[in-house]
Amino acid sequence: MHQLGKQVPTNMLALLASGEIASNSAPGRAATRLQEELAQRRIDLITTVSSDDASAMLRANPAIQCLLLNWELPGSGHPPALNVLEQLRARNLHLPVFLLADRETVSNMPRRALELANDFIWILEDTPTFIGGRIQGAIRRYSQAVLPPMFAALTHFSHVHEYSWHTPGHTGGTAFLKSPAGRAFYDFFGENMLRSDLSISVTELGSLLDHTGPIAAGERYAAKVFGADRTYYVTNGSSTSNRVIVMASVTRGQLALCDRNCHKSVEHAITMSGAVPTYLIPLRNHYGLIGPIPPDQLTKAAISEAIVNNPLAGSADSPRAVHAVITNSTYDGLCYNVRRVEELLGESVDRLHFDEAWYAYARFNPIYRDRFAMYDSEDDEPHTGPTKFATQSTHKLLAALSQASMIHIRDGRSPIEHGRFNEAFMLHASTSPLYSIMASNDVSAAMMDGPGGTALTGESIAEAVAFRQVLARLKREYGEKGEWFFDGWQPDQVTEPSSGQKYAFHSAPTELLCSEASCWLLNPGDSWHGFGELEKGYCMLDPIKVSITTPGMQRNSQLAEWGIPAGIISKYLDNLGIIVEKTTDFTILFLFSIGITKGKWGTLINALLAFKRDYDANQPLSQCLPNLLAKHSGYADMGLRDLAQKMFNRMKELRSTAKMSAGFSALPQADCSPVQAYEALVRGEVELLPLSQLAGRSAATGVIPYPPGIPLLMPGENFGSEGSPALEYLRVLESFDREFPGFGHDNHGVEVHKGHYHVYTLNRGTAP
DSSP, X not given: OOOTTXXXXXXXXXXXXXXXXXXXXXXXXXHHHHHHHHHHTTEEEEEESSHHHHHHHHHHOTTOOOEEEETTOOSSSSSHHHHHHHHHHTTOSOSOEEEEOOHHHHHTSOHHHHHHOOEEEOTTTSOHHHHHHHHHHHHHHHHHHHSOHHHHHHHHHHHHOOOOOSSSTTGGGGGGGGSHHHHXXXXXXXXXXXXXXXXXXOGGGOOTXXXXXXXXXXXXXXXXXXXXXXXXXXXXXXXXXXXXXXXXXXXXXXXXXXXXXXXHHHHHHHHHHTOEEEEEOOOBOTTOOBOOOOGGGSSXXXXXXXXXXXXXXXXXXXXXXXXXXXXXXXXXXXXXXXXXXXXXXXXXXXXXXXXXXXXXXXXXXXXXXXXXXXXXXXXXXXXXXXXXXXXXXXXXXXSOOTTOEEEEEEOOBSOOOHHHHHHHHHHHSOSSOOHHHHHHHHHHHHHHTTHHHHHHHXXXXXXXXXXXXXXXXXXXXXXXXXXXXXEESSOSEEEOTTTOOEEEXXXXXXXXXXXXXXXXXXXXXXXXXXXXXOOTTSEEEOTTEEEXXXXXXXXXXXXXXXXXXXXXXXXXXHHTTOOOSEEOSSEEEEEOOTTOOHHHHHHHHHHHHHHHHHHHTTOBXXXXXXXXXXXXXXXXXXXXXXXXXXXXXXXXXXXXXXXXHHHHHSOOOBSSOHHHHHHHHHHTOEEEEEGGGOTTOBBSSOBEEETTTOOSBOTTBBOOSTTOHHHHHHXXXXXXXXXXXXXXXXXXXXXXXXXXXEEEEEOTTTOO
């Protein structure tokens, strides 16, 4: 291992694509001499002899810093070398490319090739030393230009500064070398991560709180890439980003319109700000999946009616809302037409806030056109609509580190200038942010910049479509034999827009599904989505958020005679090392991020087939769910099918899916505002009660089944009567958890004592 503080030079990397590399010819011998020269300059040279191999290598190895391309390269394409160039530039505009050709060839070369290449090498005329120097210079310029501003400054600083006298106390990692545990930590995470863990005292990198220096340059760069007027880096996740926006925009005594399908961080922000919430209720379908807020709920008349019917609105300073929060896309991948939402809500509010935590990639693929907050305007006129905010968790489906998030702002009516907004930002930001998190935001922006973003998102969509079609094909083939299999939540058939040709989903052209947004629209009345007569074009399913459906739930919202609860499949997959994103009664969500591979989803298909075999054979749980039996021996004598049927029968008796939908669709009576309930909690004016005593009482905290972290009740809301939808659903969860240990639900705001749910409620007489 090298000494701490000493950087070991990393070799540069180039690719030589030529069919004459190994030949005993003048070009072959010249290529050998060039390779020897490059090795002396610490430039490793990878070689390939065909256009197909060259393109594959460029796709697979982004560490390549230069391409040396023989114009006479054999392979596919007309000509093959031009095919390599076009495929490269579809992903990377800046990689230096030297064409190996003679002057006569260049004079007859297509104009397109001249546009895509950077320079020429006369390998039989110029010396290896001269050519090597040009390649080395091009690689160095590329390496400096490819890094985004903040990350470039951070890498430079970590290379130059040897000693630190500031925090953090490990001083670049040296403290860890003084104990065995510390040394193990150092070896695990590596020197560069520790050397880049710096203090806000390092003025060379600027300040996250003041938005100066390279950090500010990174935020400006990200704003350009993501289409915002301003962007702020956040190191505490989109939960904090949501709190910053709400607390900068709306305060005590002001009305805020709030998507009831909001993450609990929005609930926290409403509580902290003292805002008075008026809720917008989204649809639910037969699976209990959250749909969009119908457009007729967003009209000026509907918003006015919702405010009039809000018992808390009388405490507001004005009947006009100042802020609105919409979740886009939803956890299950439903994306609004944001132009339409802006048109509707813009009549009622001057600030629109889109929680796009799971949707940071949308700008970079044309299939999502107009379905994200920072969509491109059709003209260069100043934005006259509402001021728009978007929060994006760059760590969720881009490539940033955990807790990395961005706030994007596009100013319109009622803007919040930087100085005022930054006060809310500083209220939540740490004075000791982790620089590697900020740098990963920088790199996420760089990965999406230019054609790279389109290529990466296109690959995610293509992999998701391939998986969906395999799943649909297997469903059809098993169905033809009278057997069951899993299905995907997606359209049954799609239509090619120009020809009107209809295709069953499994047999549709892949390119059509990967590029045509109309294939993913929730068309009015389509039974597959279950949200009724939605406005045409209003809502679209994101192809990369794949919900697998399990047998048991029918489209008429009735349970079948038999079924397989999704929780059992998630447990089975977990036993195989496959961790799912979200599980409902009959759906399992998988996210096809930019890190997905064919091998990864191919393994998932194999696991689903293995589950079917084990289920059909009623395989003993000791063999297929050993992790479950290790903790809960009560299942010891059961087979996989036995457990599934027992659990399904109980869910049918409890009507768990229907009661979930009812619980989330009914808006409880608000006895006081969230901030008033929280203040009572802090003062201790609360009591912890079991479900049997909650009727008629007000919740002191949010009650939030997780995932996805959507409030069933907000602080200050009443549990309702003994048979209210909220209490009925909580009783279902409590009963199920007691009967099926190991399959329990995670409910924030609920404490479990001896198998019984308890919730903090306001003391009687506390609620105003």
